[in-house]
Amino acid sequence: MSRYLRMGALAGAGAILATALGGAAIAQDQVDIEWWHIDTNDPGLSLRQEVADEYMAEHPNVNINITVLENEAFKQKLALDMQAGSAPDIFNSWGGGVLAEQAEAGMARPIEDEIADWVDTMNPAAMSIYQVDGVQYGVPYNFGLVGFWYNKDLFAEAGITEPPATWDEFLTDVQALKDAGITPIALAAGDKWPAMFYWAYLALRAGGQAAMEEAISTGDWTGPAFIEAGEQFKRLIDLEPFQDGFLAAGYNADQASTMGNGKAAMELMGQWAPGVEVAESESGQGIGDALDWFPFPTVEGGAGLPTDVFGGADGYAVGKDAPPEAVDFIRFLSSEPIAERFGATNTGILPPTEAAVDSVTDPTLQTLLQKRAEATFAQLYLDQATSPALGAAINDAIQLLVAGQASPEDVAAAITDAAAME
């Protein structure tokens, strides 16, 4: 053979060999999944990485890239990304109107068909929060309610023998705590949404399901239930029950840490509160057994039922370009054994996976699970139930009320004005 022919043959053989070897390596297409979550603390932080690693071990062609962000930073970064036209494959979502906007913009994609065979293992009320026009766009991993987490020791110090059942009793207890020299309430009014919880719950107690649903659908927030909510909240604010610097306080750094360090008697927060308190406390232990829970008090003459709850879910939404493996990973995360591991951390994750409910062993969290099961109506967080702009306006208006710079009527009017601009 001529020299050139020989070289050509060798090159050709080499190329075929390379392709064959390379081809074997990429026989199954490599899939990359971008996962953004907000569990900045252990045990959640490590558990999520562990679970991702386990999935990757079972599916060698899948690579899961995790980005962990703090709550507010996550919302901002996600908004920026979506405005630039891209979305991570799996990202945290609280459902409701925000998810609807993301879906309408084409940034989140429906997963109805892909989850059809396991959708009935999940709590239906929780799943409904992640539906847009009846189509499933996300899957919850935590579904619970907001209530008062309180420090039993501090309550005892102030001479309070049992948690208040009505709003009037609650205000009396707050005064008792103040008189005992204890900061009654830790509030992160700087982040705004923790303050919104009070107003929303009072409105729910005063007006019930009917008033809430009507306001959200008509955009008229000036009904008597909302004015009363403002007035009742103002009675609390006038007692000056919050920690120093509450107007600029953030949830993680200030509210949760104040509770975790035993410096305040109570906080109105969702079911994740125990975990965050422990993580943000100086000792890393939180207040341990002194932490207990009582449901939001009733309001006299209110149309709402004591079993109405205000709360919501944390869950996964699926980005527009997400591969089917992303949805399969969510199935993996929501499966009973994995969901049980999350519940078993007893940090306040109440799995919506029905079969995993027993994994939560902490007695206080079991109380929440019971309340969740008994709930007659669940109102989703207002800044998630509505659009980002309206949600922000609601939070703004309530923050002004907390600062003493707006009246209950001002709040109702401001929210209605913002709703009119939608």
Next chain:
Amino acid sequence: MAVTTSVQRQTRRRRWTRWSTVALFVLPALLVYALFVLLPIAQAAFYSLFRWNGLKPLTDFIGLANYERALSDPVFLGAISHNFFIILLSLAIQIPFALGLALLLNRDFPGRAVLRLLFFAPYVIAEVIAGIVFKLMLTPDGLVDQTLDATGLGFLTQLWLADPDFVMYTMFFIISWKYFGFHMIIMLAGLQEIPREVEEAALVDGASRNQSVRHITIPLLGPTIRVSVFLSIIGALQLFDLVWATTKGGPINASNTMATYMIDWGLRRSQLGYGSATAVILFVLAFIVALLYQRFVMRQDVEGATTGGPG
């Protein structure tokens, strides 16, 4: 005739070569400037005429409604007032302070170089880091409060960043801490250019140190001071990073600046049309201030103080 034409042609060619050389060197920078500054400004002006959440297509044309809304929003007007508050305080306190330091550090004494370094160091730190560190130090019962208590100055403690009435003063302090070194260095550079003979002559003529500084040094430092003031004003108008990292414009909008307002109401609430309108207002404001300043205050410097000129 033939000679003149050839000379004319030569001059024209020389001029063309000169201009083409200039263009060649300026073009890349001009291109970058057009792409990253002029084009976004034009885009912002365009978007500001729409209601747009950044995700849907641009279909909702609303004319100047965004501008009306911004200029009638008490929060935005408050933000503008905060910007001017910083400008006023900077001119009244920060610049004179930097000038004083520069005058002091112009004399030779042991440790001068170290002091200059120390004073300039804050400028080098990233604004976000400075903001976060101050935020941590100024938490209620935090480092600052505890230090004051420990040294018997407990009565001075405030809700540094949580009191809506006090937060702007705290912000001014943080801004001054960050930038006074920068202004000091600029003025030091200006002072170095003043010939020593002038000052010495004044002293020989019987002027006191004070008189010499007031009537000789500072006027000669005029152009530098005017540049410093200009940078300070424009910096105060654009103020964002420090405020965002420390208070995010809070509490209850008490430390908002035009830029934090733009990010909060525009970007975070997905109201990009409205955000663009506030951005355009900020741009126009800064542009007018810059133009007026250049025309009336810096005119003499720009044209050359010694050539007199029409001013």
